[in-house]
Amino acid sequence: MHKPGMVSIWFFIGMILLVYGAIICAAGVYELYNPPATKLVLSNLHSGVWWGGFLFLVGLFYSIHFRPSKTK
Amino acid sequence: MTATNRLLSLSSIDLIIVALYFAVVLGIGFYLKRFTKTGEDFFLAGRNMTAWIAGLSFLAANLGSLELMGWAGSAYQYGILATHWYWIGAIPAMLFLGVIMMPFYYISKTHSVPGYLKLRYNEPTRALSAISFGFMTVLMSGINMFAMAKVMQVVLGWDIGFSIWMSSITVAIYVTLGGLLSAIFNEVLQCILIWAGALLIPILGLIEAGGWTGMVNKIAARLHDPTYTHLWSTLGNFSDNPMGIHWTGIVFGLAWVISFGYWTTDFLVVQRVLSARDLRSARMAPIIASVFKMAVPIIVILPGLLGLAVLPMKLVPESQAAITGQPSYNAVLPLMLARYCGPGLLGLGITALIAGFMSGMAGNVSAFATVWTYDIYKPMFRRQASDAHYVSVGRWCTILGVLVSIGTAYLVMQFASIMDYVQALFSFFIAPLFGTVIFGMMWKRTTPAAGFWGLLSGTLMSLVLYLWVKMDPSALRYVALSPHAKALAEDMYRALWSWTTCAVVTVAVSLMTKPKPVSELEGLVYGVTKIPHEGPLPMWKQPVFWASIVAVVFVIVNIIFW
Numbered sequence: 001m002h003k004p005g006m007v008s009i010w011f012f013i014g015m016i017l018l019v020y021g022a023i024i025c026a027a028g029v030y031e032l033y034n035p036p037a038t039k040l041v042l043s044n045l046h047s048g049v050w051w052g053g054f055l056f057l058v059g060l061f062y063s064i065h066f067r068p069s070k071t072k
Numbered sequence: 073m074t075a076t077n078r079l080l081s082l083s084s085i086d087l088i089i090v091a092l093y094f095a096v097v098l099g100i101g102f103y104l105k106r107f108t109k110t111g112e113d114f115f116l117a118g119r120n121m122t123a124w125i126a127g128l129s130f131l132a133a134n135l136g137s138l139e140l141m142g143w144a145g146s147a148y149q150y151g152i153l154a155t156h157w158y159w160i161g162a163i164p165a166m167l168f169l170g171v172i173m174m175p176f177y178y179i180s181k182t183h184s185v186p187g188y189l190k191l192r193y194n195e196p197t198r199a200l201s202a203i204s205f206g207f208m209t210v211l212m213s214g215i216n217m218f219a220m221a222k223v224m225q226v227v228l229g230w231d232i233g234f235s236i237w238m239s240s241i242t243v244a245i246y247v248t249l250g251g252l253l254s255a256i257f258n259e260v261l262q263c264i265l266i267w268a269g270a271l272l273i274p275i276l277g278l279i280e281a282g283g284w285t286g287m288v289n290k291i292a293a294r295l296h297d298p299t300y301t302h303l304w305s306t307l308g309n310f311s312d313n314p315m316g317i318h319w320t321g322i323v324f325g326l327a328w329v330i331s332f333g334y335w336t337t338d339f340l341v342v343q344r345v346l347s348a349r350d351l352r353s354a355r356m357a358p359i360i361a362s363v364f365k366m367a368v369p370i371i372v373i374l375p376g377l378l379g380l381a382v383l384p385m386k387l388v389p390e391s392q393a394a395i396t397g398q399p400s401y402n403a404v405l406p407l408m409l410a411r412y413c414g415p416g417l418l419g420l421g422i423t424a425l426i427a428g429f430m431s432g433m434a435g436n437v438s439a440f441a442t443v444w445t446y447d448i449y450k451p452m453f454r455r456q457a458s459d460a461h462y463v464s465v466g467r468w469c470t471i472l473g474v475l476v477s478i479g480t481a482y483l484v485m486q487f488a489s490i491m492d493y494v495q496a497l498f499s500f501f502i503a504p505l506f507g508t509v510i511f512g513m514m515w516k517r518t519t520p521a522a523g524f525w526g527l528l529s530g531t532l533m534s535l536v537l538y539l540w541v542k543m544d545p546s547a548l549r550y551v552a553l554s555p556h557a558k559a560l561a562e563d564m565y566r567a568l569w570s571w572t573t574c575a576v577v578t579v580a581v582s583l584m585t586k587p588k589p590v591s592e593l594e595g596l597v598y599g600v601t602k603i604p605h606e607g608p609l610p611m612w613k614q615p616v617f618w619a620s621i622v623a624v625v626f627v628i629v630n631i632i633f634w
Contacts, residue, residue, distance in 0.1 A: 009257050045276070052416065
């Protein structure tokens with residue numbers, strides 16, 4: 001779907017997943033050491049940490065694989 | 073913004089995630105403006121999309137936030153029967169579009185479905201379908217906008233006006249700047265974010281419920297009713313299932329008329345496939361989309377069923393919720409989000425809902441701009457003008473479409489009952505349009521006069537049946553074949569009558585009037601069109617191969633959840 005000089009949509013997707021993953025994982029790690037007063041259901045699974053980490057890794061892969069210098 | 077009576081509270085991290093999303097979609101719009109110069113760029117994204125991009129966009133344009141929250145609510149209300157709208161109510165039609173119909177749309181090089189009707193039939197048929205499509209599109213967009221804002225008010229305490237203006241101005245900016253190219257780019261992004269934000273709920277829900285079997289047992293124990301988790305086995309009688317529907321309504325009304333009508337003739341979704349870079353990509357796009365469509369119940373239906381199993385409170389219909397203040401069925405997805413998601417994840421979940429809304433709205437306004445420009449403005453007001461002029465008209469139409477949608481949203485705010493009326497109206501146009509397109513595409517004897525009168529009579533039949541039941545509720549036994557039929561069931565049967573009327577009138581008028589010469593039907597009709605050969609492709613690259621695999625999986629999952 002590329003016109004000359006156009007950055008791939010997958011790069012944008014990779015970047016946003018990378019940033020979201022980092023934020024969510026960091027928030028999850030913070031909660032690990034500073035548990036909130038009101039606990040969520042299944043909070044013992046620390047879903048923020050692993051889901052954020054997963055999004056970060058997927059985002060990292062797409063950001064590198066579809067980086068502008070490679071797709072131009 | 074008010075903070076009273078809301079279901080969820082967003083932390084600063086959540087707000088950063090939501091704000092970042094708005095910044096990225098706007099940034100994409102500004103970035104793509106430089107690549108959107110011609111009419112082909114603006115209205116058909118340069119016809120340069122890969123099968124994957126066109127397929128994901130095709131799916132995302134349909135995945136509005138109401139789709140997410142509404143069908144999760146329907147799963148809570150009706151059980152697994154709601155899955156029919158994702159499986160038999162979508163997959164066969166999507167495969168049919170990819171394998172059979174796409175070549176005709178693509179080869180004709182039409183800009184739109186009404187444009188195809190002009191080539192196949194005549195100008196009046198195009199005008200009728202273009203005007204009804206344009207009218208319905210902005211109306212539906214406004215109604216969805218209001219419903220979304222209403223949900224945001226209930227869930228987050230956001231002011232309705234704030235939600236409407238914030239999201240619609242964002243959509244207006246990025247679609248006006250980059251046209252369909254920008255809409256498609258953002259729809260693919262939104263599709264990924266919807267999955268990223270919503271997939272965690274069924275994963276955690278199944279862990280809590282003790283897996284699928286645990287969930288089924290919990291639902292049966294709580295409701296004292298085992299029918300909520302069966303897809304087909306309860307459809308032998310209207311009164312045996314929570315939806316009050318018979319299998320004939322699902323198979324003929326939903327799977328044949330509504331589904332084929334929507335997925336093969338609604339320009340909102342077909343426009344995405346027309347943007348594909350070649351015929352093979354155009355054929356593969358709906359097939360790729362069908363794989364994801366088959367998986368959507370994981371993030372929509374399953375959370376609704378899990379809500380039935382694990383939520384401590386009982387959700388109620390919208391009408392009752394407005395009086396008692398209890399959460400309604402539509403709140404099941406946000407409630408499940410609040411149950412499992414902490415800071416960050418909650419922001420991502422809310423972003424998924426907002427992304428769903430914006431992808432649906434962008435789909436509506438970009439389709440509206442194309443149909444208005446090419447099928448109403450160009451033939452009726454200014455036949456000869458430069459390409460740049462039509463791009464400019466398209467941009468203004470996008471803004472106009474958004475403004476009319478906002479106006480409709482405020483109108484609905486004053487007259488909430490319009491919601492029911494327009495939901496029904498929407499199905500009026502889809503069912504007969506499918507009759508007109510399919511007869512035109514598959515039967516060369518269909519005449520221009522038959523196309524117009526079939527479309528008009530089918531639409532009128534829908535309207536008459538709707539008004540008949542409104543004025544005399546006992547007429548439901550004739551229209552929906554049972555006095556027990558619920559609203560969804562009535563819609564299915566009304567669509568079936570409407571399509572049948574269109575079909576009968578189309579055939580009758582065709583036999584009485586003169587058809588077009590065969591030479592004029594080349595590239596438009598089955599049997600007189602030479603489908604370009606795709607070359608010596610290996611089997612695994614052929615659309616028919618993948619469509620067959622999807623069809624087999626489709627049959628298997630229906631048997632598993634019988």
